[in-house]
Amino acid sequence: MTQPQWTPTPEAIDAAAVTDLARWLVEHRGLDAAAVGDYDALHAWSVAHPGEFWSGVAEHLGAGFVAQPTAALTGTGVRDAVWFAGATLNFADRLRLGEGDQQAVVVEHEDGRTDAHTYDQLRSDVASMAAYLTSVGVAPEDRVVGYLPNCYEGVVAFYAAASIGATWSQTGIDYNAPAAADRLGQLGATVLVTGTGYVFRGKTFDRTPEVAALRELLPTVTTTVVVPTLACTGPVDGGIEWSAALAAGGPAEFGPAPVPFEHPLWVLFTSGTTGKPKGIVHGHGGVLLEQLKSLGLHSDLRKGETLFWYTTPNWMMWNIQVSTLLFGATAILYVGDPLYPGAERLWQLVDRHGVNVFGTSPGQILASAAAGVEVPPCESLRLISSTGSPLPAAANQWVRSVFGDRVPINSVSGGTDIVGGFVGGSPITPVWDGEISARTLGVALEVWDDAGNPIVDEEGEMVITQPLPSMPLRFWDDADGSRYHDAYFSTFDGVWRQGDWATLTSRGTVIMHGRSDATLNRRGIRLGSAEIYAAVEELPEVLDSLVIGIDRENGDYWMPIFIVPGSGWRADESENRIREVIAARASKHHVPDEVILTPAVPRTRTGKKMEVPIKRILLGADPAAIGSLDATDQPDALVWFQHYAAERAIA
Template sequence: MTQPQWSPTPEAIDTAKITELTRWFVAHSGLDPAAVGDYGRLQEWSVAQPGAFWAGVAEFLDAGFVDQPTAALTGTGIRDAEWFPGATVNFADRLRLGAPSQPAVIVEYEDGRVESHTYEALRGDVAAFAGYLRSVGVGREDRVVGYLPNSYEGVVAFYATASMGAIWSQTGIDYNAPAAADRLGQLDAKVLVSGTGYVFRGAEFDRSAEATELLALMPTVEHTVSVPTLPGAAGVDGAVSWAEAIAAGGQPDFQPEPVPFAHPLWVLFTSGTTGKPKGIVHGHGGVLLEQLKSLALQSELTAGETFFWYTTPNWMMWNIQVSSLLFGATAVLYVGDPIYPGPEKLWQLVDRHGVNVFGTSPGQILASAAAGIDVPECAELRLISSTGSPLPAAANQWVRSVFGDRVPVNSVSGGTDIVGGFVGGSPITPVWDGEISARTLGVALEVWDDSGRPLIDEEGEMVITQPLPSMPLRFWNDPDGSRYHDAYFSTFDGVWRQGDWATLTSRGTVIMHGRSDATLNRRGIRLGSAEIYAAVEELPDVLDSLVIGIDRTDGGYWMPIFVVPSESWEDGESERRIREAVATRASKQHVPDEVILTPAVPRTRTGKKMEVPIKRILLGADPAAIGSIDSTDQPEALRWFQSFAADHPVN
């Protein structure tokens, strides 16, 4: 059997928080003692006994229930599951755990400015802003929305909103006004918290005009609070300044209001790459338990540690980032381009702030490797996590070449759907390069073929067969639940289909192959795009790539690969190397029909390649009509593909 490329030490396994919890389950819930130190056994039990598992997480990690539940789980399936009926809690309450003088939020800007805010200041600002919201008539389940960069004020506004039982939602300030309104405008919000601009890649972007237009597109907004995120920018005329709002809130005590376990916390939006974004409503209790599990157990985050995940407010990793505050940790926020002026930028930040847990993307790791940068010591770093797309084996290998066995890489895959991970690593699971270590605790994940037959060591649809506390309460504006059903349950009755194509291996690891709606199917053989990217993007000739498969009306199948060439590109020879690498690393079936040079590969604002939208554009769709223009910060790249499609009709 192939040995893992990284393994935890026996001492690390014995002292891990996840092992402590296993011993607790042995003592309190009848778990077999053989499960101690055995992740696979614990994971299997967590799925077989979901009520007992999640009740244990809530008690062992102190979820902070005010009113106790009458049960952990009732209902007979995913759709009618009810978690912790009778319990009351507030997501914001655990902000109490941070020591008063400890930094709670550190914000670093691309231009080098750094600001730091203690837990004492954070709790005071959260209480004050909640006081302001109450003073302007905001009550439970009213909506407060943000149009912001990655800012301290956004963290305060979210926690203040949550603390009083109102509902938070936001978009990044880089969205144009109509795109932001497509999301936030659905919510009939009372209050808009808007920044004034941002800096990215060395340039300043004054967003005052966009914020003003957004306000005009949301007629229900009664009050606007302006946050000076770009010095000198005017913001929205007539808005209350952030400082005025904090002062108006007074100096109340930090007292989050207990709400029912399933009380709505926030609305997150799908990417909108293939249609109008759907609003996903999550609840206080479910999100809290998911973060307790994923951060405290899977990542072993503890009080006093420093947590940094490069993200923007457009991505659910922003929500994970601010959830690190539930543990008394320090959250580091970065505002700017992660690889400007070079890919060493984030590593320098990790070193400078003593980051313990660093979350990033495969692209950032591979860009660092390709550039041959000098990585600082990062002496406090103990874990790197990666998500957004499948992590190639080469990325793990480069990290080991820099840090040795001191810093493992946990590849994680999850979704906005549950604000967490379906699969990932843990302090007690080995790492195999190119694979994800395990199914996360409590996740009943299987891989099925089209007929619903479970598969092992074969590629298929990733499904979830048991409920999870952080599954959506509902979709916004979906009174009969039909949109929610169509999104997850229309393929397999009573079983959640995530829309990812995966392989569950016989040793319990998971290999992600990309979105199943972008699966390549050539001559009846389904192919994963991730295998092609892993082969092609290791070549020095290639900076980025995108592979698409299209069924032609004549019965043929066209599978080109679009390549962003590097400076070392050689006509003819580089194309030969691509075909040879794909045939060798993947299979001859994976070799593309054509290699086409392109100036850029469009990605969503969360870093995912836009395979499905590009496929639709090549088939004649207008990028604006299918919502893709608003879902990327590279609209010119989409227009290139539209022009290409006009000159090279597929059918």
């Protein structure tokens, strides 16, 4: 039997928060005592008894109900479940847990500047901003939107909106005004909180002209709060500066208002790579329980610890990042390029700030390995989590070469859809390189074939067969629920289809193969693109890659691989190496028809390769018409593919 490459010690298992929860569930919810310390047994119980499990999470980890629920779960099926009917709470209330003089939010800028804010300051600023929002007419369920870099003021504005029952949404300030308006303009917001600019890769970007353009595109906005995120910019006409808004709110008492469990907390948007972005509405209670589970159990985050997850306001990991504050822990925010001026940048930050939990991406880890980064001691680091794309085995191996067995790396996969993880690791699960350790607690995940039959050790569609508290309340502007149904339930009746292709192994691990709508299917033999990337991108002469499969009108199947070459690229020799490594390590049936050099592989602003949009562009779609130009910070790379498609007349 294959052995894991990392295994938790008995002492670590005994001390883990998830083990502590299991002991509590034995006493209070009827869990078999044999499940204590046995992750698989605990997971099986959590999906067989979802009401008992999630009520246990709420009670043991402290959801802070003001009015108690009449039942944890009512209704049957994934779509009509009702969680914690009658309960009231507020997501922001757990800010009370942080010690007054403890650092709550630390912001590090690309140029090395650092701003630190204590819990006393955070609670005071949240209370003042909440009072200001109320004074300008913001009421429960009104929308407050942000156009910001990754800054402290964005955290305050979000928690202030949540504390009065308003709904928050944002885009990063790197979006141009029309792209931001495609998202925020759907919401009918009354307040805009905006920055003035940002610095990225050593360059300064004054965004005040875009702010002016965005305000014109948001006619419902009556109040604009301006955060001076770039000192060299001038004032924004008609806006009130952040400090003045806080002063207008005055000294106020921190006291979030209780709201129903399903009261809307925020609206997150899909990437918009293949059409207008969809707004996903999540509720206070569901998101709170998901974070208590994900961060509190799977990452074992404790009061007084420090978490840093590299993200931007365009990605749902921003929402995970600010959820650090639910635990009385310190959140580190970084503003800038994670690889500038070199791949050592984030490791230095982890070391300098005593980070305990570091969240990153496979790309950052592999770039560090390729650059031969000298990683500082990072003595406080105890866990690395990786998400955004499948984590290749080589990344695990490099991390172990640096930290030994002291720091495991957990691969996580989830989605904006539930603002959390479907699969991931935990302090009590082993790690197998190239695989994800387990299905997360409470997630009834299966892999199905095309006929809807569960399969094991085979590739298929990842589905969720039981409800989760953090599933969307609804899509924005979807009164009859038809868009929500089409997104998740149109393939298998009553069962959530995530759109990911996966393998559930017989030992309970999960292998992610990429989006099912980007699956390679040559002569009926399917393969996820992730397997090809894992093979090809270990070659030193390959900086990046993108593989596409296209059914042509004449019945042929064309499968090229686009390569961003490194300095060691040697034409025919390197092309042959690519074909050989794919045949040996992925599939001989999926050796590409052509190897085509490209200057860049376009990614969404959350770092995912734009496989489906590029496939559509190669088939003749206009990048602007399908929304792809607004979804990436590499529009020139998309235009390159458009020109290539025109030259080849691919369709």
